[in-house]
Each structure stands twice: as C-alpha cells, then as structure tokens.
Amino acid sequence: MAEGRIFSGMRPSGRLHLGNYFGALANWVKLQNEFDQCFFAVADVHALTTLQGKDQVAEIKPNTHEMVLDWLAAGINPERCVLFVQSHVPEVLTLNSLLSMSTPLGWLLRVPTFKEKVRQMGSDEEHIPYGLVGYPVLQTADVILYKADRVPVGKDQVPHIEIMREIARRFNHLYGDTFPEPQALLTETPMIAGTDGVAKMSKSLDNQIELAADAEETTKRVKRMVTDPQRQRKTDPGRPEVCNVYSLHKIFNPDKLDEIHQGCVTAGIGCVDDKLTLADGINTYLAEFRERRREFAAKPGYVDEVLADGAARATVVARETIREVYAKMGLA
Ligand code: TRP
Numbered sequence: 034m035a036e037g038r039i040f041s042g043m044r045p046s047g048r049l050h051l052g053n054y055f056g057a058l059a060n061w062v063k064l065q066n067e068f069d070q071c072f073f074a075v076a077d078v079h080a081l082t083t084l085q086g087k088d089q090v091a092e093i094k095p096n097t098h099e100m101v102l103d104w105l106a107a108g109i110n111p112e113r114c115v116l117f118v119q120s121h122v123p124e125v126l127t128l129n130s131l132l133s134m135s136t137p138l139g140w141l142l143r144v145p146t147f148k149e150k151v152r153q154m155g156s157d158e159e160h161i162p163y164g165l166v167g168y169p170v171l172q173t174a175d176v177i178l179y180k181a182d183r184v185p186v187g188k189d190q191v192p193h194i195e196i197m198r199e200i201a202r203r204f205n206h207l208y209g210d211t212f213p214e215p216q217a218l219l220t221e222t223p224m225i226a227g228t229d230g231v232a233k234m235s236k237s238l239d240n241q242i243e244l245a246a247d248a249e250e251t252t253k254r255v256k257r258m259v260t261d262p263q264r265q266r267k268t269d270p271g272r273p274e275v276c277n278v279y280s281l282h283k284i285f286n287p288d289k290l291d292e293i294h295q296g297c298v299t300a301g302i303g304c305v306d307d308k309l310t311l312a313d314g315i316n317t318y319l320a321e322f323r324e325r326r327r328e329f330a331a332k333p334g335y336v337d338e339v340l341a342d343g344a345a346r347a348t349v350v351a352r353e354t355i356r357e358v359y360a361k362m363g364l365a
Pocket residue numbers: 040041042043044076079171172175176184185186
C-alpha cells in the first residue's frame with residue numbers, strides 16, 4: 034500500500050459519460066487499491082459558482098445521486114474510501130474563509146480556468162460572483178482540510194494544484210507547519226472524442242455517451258458519430274487515423290483492431306457497419322457496470338446511506354484540522 038492520502042472531487046454534473054470515466058473515475062478506482070486513504074467528494078459548493086436561483090440549485094441533489102450511482106457502479110468502494118458531499122462537512126467553509134484572508138487576489142485573477150470562464154460568460158466584473166474568483170481557495174480547503182497530499186486530476190486542473198501548493202505554503206509560513214503541499218497525480222488519459230467529431234466528449238455539447246445509457250441509446254448515439262469526412266461513399270477507402278470511431282475502437286475493440294483497420298482502408302467495411310461494431314464493443318464493455326448500477330439504484334436509500342456514513346467519517350478528520358488551525362492561528 035502506497036503512502037499518502039488522496040483527495041479528489043467532481044462537481045455534481047449528473048450521469049457521467051465515457052470521457053469522465055477514462056479521464057478520472059477509472060483512475061480513482063485504481064487508486065483506492067493503491068492508497069490506504071482516499072477521499073472522494075461531490076463538490077456541490079463549487080457547483081454553486083455557476084448556478085443561481087432555486088430552480089438551478091434544485092438540480093444539485095438529483096445530479097449528486099446520479100453521479101454517485103456511477104461512482105459506485107464503476108467500482109468505487111465505500112469501505113475502501115470516504116465518499117461524501119462537500120457541503121455536508123461545513124468545516125470546509127470555515128477553512129475556505131480563513132485561507133481566503135491570506136490568499137492574494139492577484140494569484141486568483143491569473144488562474145487560466147478563471148480567465149476562460151469569465152471570457153465564456155462574456156461578463157464584466159459586475160456579474161462575476163465573488164465565489165467564482167475564490168474557486169481555487171475552496172478547492173485548496175477541500176484537499177488540505179483532510180491533509181491530503183495527492184490529488185488525481187487531469188491536465189486542465191494543474192494550475193489549481195499549483196495555487197493550492199502556494200496557499201498551503203503560505204499558511205505554513207505564516208502560522209507554522211500545518212499542511213502538506215499537495216501534489217498533482219496526473220491522469221494519463223486517452224482523449225475521448227465526442228460523437229460530433231469536433232470536440233472532446235462533454236455534456237454541455239450533447240456529444241456524450243453516458244455510462245448509464247441503455248444499449249439502444251448508446252447505439253443510436255454511436256450511429257450519429259462523425260467519421261472520416263473524406264469518406265463520402267462506402268466504396269471510398271477510409272483513414273482510421275483521423276476517424277473518431279476508430280479512436281474508440283482502440284479502447285473498446287482492441288482485439289479486432291487489425292481487422293477493422295484493414296476493412297476501413299480497403300473499403301471492405303462501411304462506416305455504418307463499423308459503427309455497429311463499436312456500439313457492440315461499448316455495450317459489452319459497460320454491461321457489468323450497467324447491471325451493477327441497476328442493482329444499486331434499486332436499493333432504496335443506499336446512496337444516501339453511503340454519503341451519510343462518508344460525511345460522518347470525513348467530519349472526524351475535518352474537526353481535528355480546524356481545531357489545529359484555530360490553535361496555530363491563536364484563535365482558540
Ligand atoms: N474543480 C474540480 C473540477 O471541476 C472539482 C474539484 C473540487 C476538485 N474540489 C476538488 C478536484 C479538489 C480535485 C481536488 O473538476
């Protein structure tokens with residue numbers, strides 16, 4: 034068992050898709066068996082940085098439920114890790130406030146994900162929530178409240194981990210050694226293309242294949258996938274290297290790759306049949322996941338129980354850290 038404590042989180046986005054699975058979840062499942070202590074949180078307070086009003090916020094709970102079903106079905110084991118909802122351990126909000134007092138605004142304004150978000154929102158300062166600027170502070174609080182020192186994330190989150198280290202270092206410098214400086218555990222992930230063939234898989238573009246979809250829905254979505262644009266007729270040879278369907282065959286049909294490649298470049302297999310082979314591959318790959326998910330979903334109250342137990346276990350650690358922080362700062 035490796036030394037170290039893992040923390041990672043996901044905003045409650047509802048049902049996860051293949052991109053989320055290979056980008057994060059599959060790695061979490063692996064890590065829970067390598068590290069003795071893993072904390073995995075549903076970052077519902079982070080979700081509030083982009084949701085406003087009762088109707089939007091009302092989606093958080095059902096989305097949490099759906100997402101946690103995906104975690105469990107993927108093999109996250111609540112006996113091996115602490116699974117909980119961020120807001121159920123409000124000590125994180127205390128630490129967030131305290132850390133925000135020693136974090137320079139300049140650090141936060143320079144974070145690329147923040148700049149990107151502001152650009153997307155097309156907003157002027159009047160419309161940017163204060164909490165959005167503080168997103169990385171809350172993320173730091175998440176991790177160091179549990180004194181985690183390894184954070185499995187994708188490349189896009191690396192600037193957040195950098196700032197996390199700086200915030201932790203600064204606290205240690207100001208008030209005495211308290212927190213480990215967390216390190217990113219970079220997840221090497223194949224890029225999972227969306228079914229539109231232009232962007233990576235993402236729910237907001239509606240180009241995703243959900244883990245929890247049934248076989249029929251999966252097949253329907255795969256059939257819509259964009260293939261090599263130069264292959265207009267079945268008799269045209271295709272170029273597997275530029276084809277999204279082929280990039281997914283590498284994951285879901287590794288045993289048939291040569292055959293598929295050959296069929297495509299010689300125009301022996303048409304795109305329609307090729308997609309059906311892919312849909313079969315995905316459906317076979319996910320069959321067990323989907324069965325397990327149905328079983329968990331059928332147990333009334335199961336997800337809530339797992340999350341309540343997780344929050345109780347997380348709270349023990351969180352309270353101890355807050356006690357120490359108060360003492361170090363001289364507030365206690
Ligand atoms: N910001 C992360 C994301 O959007 C989610 C997250 C919240 C997180 N808290 C975290 C990730 C702590 C790692 C560590 O994907």
